[in-house]
Amino acid sequence: xxxxxxxxxxxxxxxxxxxxxxxxxxxxxxxxxxxxxxxxxxxxxxxxxxxxxxxxxxxxxxxxxxxxxxxxxxxxxxxxxxxxxxxxxxxxxxxxxxxxxxxxxxxxxxxxxxxxxxxxxxxxxxxxxxxxxxxxxxxxxxxxxxxxxxxxxxx
Numbered sequence: 001x002x003x004x005x006x007x008x009x010x011x012x013x014x015x016x017x018x019x020x021x022x023x024x025x026x027x028x029x030x031x032x033x034x035x036x037x038x039x040x041x042x043x044x045x046x047x048x049x050x051x052x053x054x055x056x057x058x059x060x061x062x063x064x065x066x067x068x069x070x071x072x073x074x075x076x077x078x079x080x081x082x083x084x085x086x087x088x089x090x091x092x093x094x095x096x097x098x099x100x101x102x103x104x105x106x107x108x109x110x111x112x113x114x115x116x117x118x119x120x121x122x123x124x125x126x127x128x129x130x131x132x133x134x135x136x137x138x139x140x141x142x143x144x145x146x147x148x149x150x151x152x153x154x155x
Contacts, residue, residue, distance in 0.1 A: 113144075
């Protein structure tokens with residue numbers, strides 16, 4: 001099925017600049033329930049991440065912590081992700097991500113997954129992103145394989 005739609009605005013708090021460098025950014029997102037995406041199932045939500053990035057040659061390393069809050073619930077969600085991306089060409093990036101999420105009131109009840117994916121900017125400001133992954137730990141047990149395809153427009 002479809003994943004939830006997301007409208008986000010990115011702000012570079014400390015720009016990494018071109019080439020090698022360290023940066024900090026945030027990308028608050030309004031999540032609209034058009035599909036299924038974890039805690040935001042069937043509800044509007046707001047997610048505010050803080051992203052720490054380091055560029056080194058053709059590699060990008062990202063660490064993110066986030067807080068998400070659904071508009072219909074009192075509990076939120078804490079997330080932590082790590083990403084390694086390799087710039088294969090000027091328009092294609094390949095990556096690996098470890099993503100975790102837990103309810104803000106029960107940190108021991110977390111889910112985690114390992115994803116591989118790509119980002120292909122086929123037109124300046126327009127990119128196709130895709131990922132496929134496998135859950136590593138699910139609070140409700142079992143394992144799940146999932147994937148997604150995204151269209152990203154930068155303004």
